[in-house]
Amino acid sequence: MPLWHLFNGRIYRILSAFAVAIICSYGIVTAQEIGSYRTISSGNFQTIAIWEVYDGSNWIPASAPPDQNHDIYIDQTHLLTLTQNESVKSLFINAEAGAGQKLNLNGFNLDIFGTLQGFEGPAPGIPNRAWNSINWIGNSISSTLTFRGTSRVIIPQNAWSAQSDRSRYSVIFDPGPGQTLIIEEAFKALSFTIRSGTVIQRLDTSVNPAKCATFSFNTETTVYGTGPYGEFTIEGGAQLISECDEGILFRSSSISALLFSVLPGGELILEGETPQIEAANFQLNGKIIHRGGSGPKSFLSKSYPDAAIPNSIHDLELQGSENLTLPPELFITGDLIQSGSGEIIANSSHLHFVGTSDQRVEGFPLTTENLTLNKPTGEVITEENISISHTFFIQSGSLNLNGNGLEVNSSGLGGISYSGGSWKNVDVFTYLNTPTILTAINGTFPFEDVRNGGNRTVQLLGNTDGGNLEIRFTEYEGAEYNSGFNDTDGTTILYRLFSYFQFSGLNPSTEELKMRISADQLIVDDVDDLRIVGTGYAAPGSNLPGLDPVLLWARRLVPINDLEGINFTVGSFRTLSILPIDFLSFEVNRLNSKSILTWEVANSNPGIFTIYRSLEPTKNWDKLIEIPVQDQSRYEFIDHSASLFYPSYYRIKHSEDLSNLHSWSSTILLTPIGILPETGIIFPNPHSSGPISIEIPKALINQPINSQVINQAGISIWYAPHKRKNLEQFLENVAPGTYLIRIFTSEQMFTFRWVKK
Numbered sequence: 186m187p188l189w190h191l192f193n194g195r196i197y198r199i200l201s202a203f204a205v206a207i208i209c210s211y212g213i214v215t216a217q218e219i220g221s222y223r224t225i226s227s228g229n230f231q232t233i234a235i236w237e238v239y240d241g242s243n244w245i246p247a248s249a250p251p252d253q254n255h256d257i258y259i260d261q262t263h264l265l266t267l268t269q270n271e272s273v274k275s276l277f278i279n280a281e282a283g284a285g286q287k288l289n290l291n292g293f294n295l296d297i298f299g300t301l302q303g304f305e306g307p308a309p310g311i312p313n314r315a316w317n318s319i320n321w322i323g324n325s326i327s328s329t330l331t332f333r334g335t336s337r338v339i340i341p342q343n344a345w346s347a348q349s350d351r352s353r354y355s356v357i358f359d360p361g362p363g364q365t366l367i368i369e370e371a372f373k374a375l376s377f378t379i380r381s382g383t384v385i386q387r388l389d390t391s392v393n394p395a396k397c398a399t400f401s402f403n404t405e406t407t408v409y410g411t412g413p414y415g416e417f418t419i420e421g422g423a424q425l426i427s428e429c430d431e432g433i434l435f436r437s438s439s440i441s442a443l444l445f446s447v448l449p450g451g452e453l454i455l456e457g458e459t460p461q462i463e464a465a466n467f468q469l470n471g472k473i474i475h476r477g478g479s480g481p482k483s484f485l486s487k488s489y490p491d492a493a494i495p496n497s498i499h500d501l502e503l504q505g506s507e508n509l510t511l512p513p514e515l516f517i518t519g520d521l522i523q524s525g526s527g528e529i530i531a532n533s534s535h536l537h538f539v540g541t542s543d544q545r546v547e548g549f550p551l552t553t554e555n556l557t558l559n560k561p562t563g564e565v566i567t568e569e570n571i572s573i574s575h576t577f578f579i580q581s582g583s584l585n586l587n588g589n590g591l592e593v594n595s596s597g598l599g600g601i602s603y604s605g606g607s608w609k610n611v612d613v614f615t616y617l618n619t620p621t622i623l624t625a626i627n628g629t630f631p632f633e634d635v636r637n638g639g640n641r642t643v644q645l646l647g648n649t650d651g652g653n654l655e656i657r658f659t660e661y662e663g664a665e666y667n668s669g670f671n672d673t674d675g676t677t678i679l680y681r682l683f684s685y686f687q688f689s690g691l692n693p694s695t696e697e698l699k700m701r702i703s704a705d706q707l708i709v710d711d712v713d714d715l716r717i718v719g720t721g722y723a724a725p726g727s728n729l730p731g732l733d734p735v736l737l738w739a740r741r742l743v744p745i746n747d748l749e750g751i752n753f754t755v756g757s758f759r760t761l762s763i764l765p766i767d768f769l770s771f772e773v774n775r776l777n778s779k780s781i782l783t784w785e786v787a788n789s790n791p792g793i794f795t796i797y798r799s800l801e802p803t804k805n806w807d808k809l810i811e812i813p814v815q816d817q818s819r820y821e822f823i824d825h826s827a828s829l830f831y832p833s834y835y836r837i838k839h840s841e842d843l844s845n846l847h848s849w850s851s852t853i854l855l856t857p858i859g860i861l862p863e864t865g866i867i868f869p870n871p872h873s874s875g876p877i878s879i880e881i882p883k884a885l886i887n888q889p890i891n892s893q894v895i896n897q898a899g900i901s902i903w904y905a906p907h908k909r910k911n912l913e914q915f916l917e918n919v920a921p922g923t924y925l926i927r928i929f930t931s932e933q934m935f936t937f938r939w940v941k942k
Contacts, residue, residue, distance in 0.1 A: 221258065264286050265288050273299075275300045281313070297332050322353070324353050337367070355374055359382070365384075379451070385426045415443055421451055442463060449499070462492075515535070523547070546568065554574050555577075566587060577593045577600075577601055601630070623648075631643075644700070648694075659685055673725075687751070697742050718753075768784060771783075779827070830858065832857055835855065836851075893926070924938070
């Protein structure tokens with residue numbers, strides 16, 4: 186063979202290898218489908234003359250505009266403008282240098298049933314990452330791309346990017362229930378909304394470090410300000426699954442998004458081990474799920490200085506086999522569930538249960554550093570034991586132990602901090618490292634009497650020598666009305682409750698404790714009749730006069746060395762069989778902004794009905810009115826001042842004129858018309874006309890407060906010391922749009938979104 190043939194063959198093989206390298210580097214040339222459209226000039230979407238159609242071998246003039254069955258290609262230097270809502274299959278946009286403005290959505294929506302991709306070269310070209318520093322796709326937040334259709338990859342790898350940093354459009358994911366959309370490259374817009382289905386945010390592990398398909402927002406600071414901007418919303422029934430750690434969401438490499446919101450019924454599923462979302466505001470009112478990964482997991486966090494700490498959530502669930510460490514402080518309005526073999530680690534956390542409905546702790550024994558129970562209504566219901574190494578802050582609401590144990594202060598650095606609320610169905614309460622000085626704050630144990638109704642709160646007040654106090658409450662329905670034994674002072678006890686307490690574990694001491702047990706919702710003629718007694722025998726120590734006609738304290742001075750081995754309960758030296766009045770019924774109903782109380786009694790002894798109201802079920806009762814007893818059995822009272830957004834509890838006391846006896850009705854609840862979010866509430870929302878009303882959390886009312894209003898462009902249009910009426914009047918006159926309202930003190934900030942039509 187001639188020498189030049191050898192060289193010729195070698196050159197051919199070298200050129201072939203070079204060609205393969207080029208193809209591998211830039212991707213394979215896109216093969217357009219039959220029926221695909223491409224632009225041949227700028228113009229409106231419905232203008233047939235700007236389109237050509239591929240017939241399988243040639244591009245020919247179009248006879249009709251494209252629809253959801255057709256791919257479209259917007260070629261170099263062309264601008265496509267919408268004049269109405271449109272639909273396409275896949276959208277391909279030329280991404281070469283100098284491509285210019287390519288798609289003007291013009292305030293309309295473009296449905297996409299296929300993919301969104303960039304390309305270079307004449308259509309169909311080859312895939313190329315999107316980049317452009319002008320208003321490449323626009324031109325407003327009301328201009329939208331909506332992804333619909335069946336499950337698929339909607340942004341393929343190497344065919345898009347977030348470098349189109351000034352594009353002005355919003356993105357909606359709405360494929361329908363059960364459908365999944367996958368994003369493999371970074372995506373930038375003015376806002377993102379997952380309306381239905383599931384969106385998967387992919388992590389590319391083929392490169393090192395792994396690359397996240399980030400969500401980010403327009404960085405055009407002259408239009409949208411220099412601070413946090415952009416909202417990401419997961420609506421009810423929708424899901425975001427993120428495989429990432431860093432880069433899930435932000436505005437830019439150093440500035441946070443304005444808001445990340447999971448609406449009720451929405452889900453955020455985090456598969457990274459240390460996931461981070463950079464947002465100035467979080468509203469996590471749906472479910473957060475941690476799962477996947479190959480190592481221990483940390484709860485959702487942030488790293489940017491201007492980002493908020495995501496520490497207030499609704500539901501949280503841990504799935505899978507890896508452990509999840511909770512943050513130092515976490516506010517929970519819903520359930521805390523461990524459904525996999527991995528463990529929820531809260532040893533160094535302060536958990537706040539603050540929801541207004543029942544909340545569940547399922548699948549694991551809860552061990553935490555501090556726990557706060559502060560629920561206006563509802564219960565926290567646990568499946569297993571609860572251990573609190575430091576302090577249990579019990580402020581309002583009910584903790585239902587379901588027959589499990591409650592243990593406090595294993596560290597010796599905390600204890601009970603009581604200001605309201607209760608627990609029930611507890612097997613045994615253990616107070617490790619019992620304080621040497623017991624007060625109404627650290628020595629109150631608020632047991633609920635499930636069998637007989639009411640709170641059987643216990644207080645132990647005085648000095649101790651420490652120890653590990655255990656309290657057991659054994660419940661039996663009813664009472665003995667003819668006990669027939671004498672107290673230590675010779676008084677005959679005629680009544681005692683069947684339920685009783687047992688105390689053990691305190692170190693031996695010659696000190697005496699003042700013991701109190703509440704007779705709440707028991708029939709009591711006079712608080713002075715109350716005694717603490719044994720179950721058929723006198724309790725050790727000496728009687729102290731009863732106290733407080735509302736809380737109904739029975740009291741006794743008891744030596745610590747005589748506590749163990751005794752059943753302590755509530756008794757009386759009256760038979761309690763002759764009552765001043767019998768309440769046959771007591772109801773409360775809401776009519777618009779008013780609450781209407783009605784009650785029926787069995788007799789009409791002369792006297793006074795006194796109506797009390799409270800925002801809590803067991804304390805802080807305010808007297809509303811006194812109503813004389815009439816010659817009738819049914820009564821009604823209209824309360825015009827009841828809160829619309831906080832629960833109202835009512836009780837009625839009857840006092841008889843002649844005998845000076847009194848009795849109480851049961852306590853009933855008027856539920857609020859809705860939940861007052863932690864951010865406060867503005868209503869109506871959306872608002873079209875008329876007056877506006879703003880309610881803020883009670884905790885802020887007596888503090889210095891500022892308020893701020895931010896428009897949908899991210900610009901502050903109101904900033905002033907918070908005066909409710911001034912802000913309401915200002916908002917009545919703003920232009921239609923979506924606004925972010927902040928109400929904040931030096932330590933707290935509450936944020937909510939409001940729409941003006």
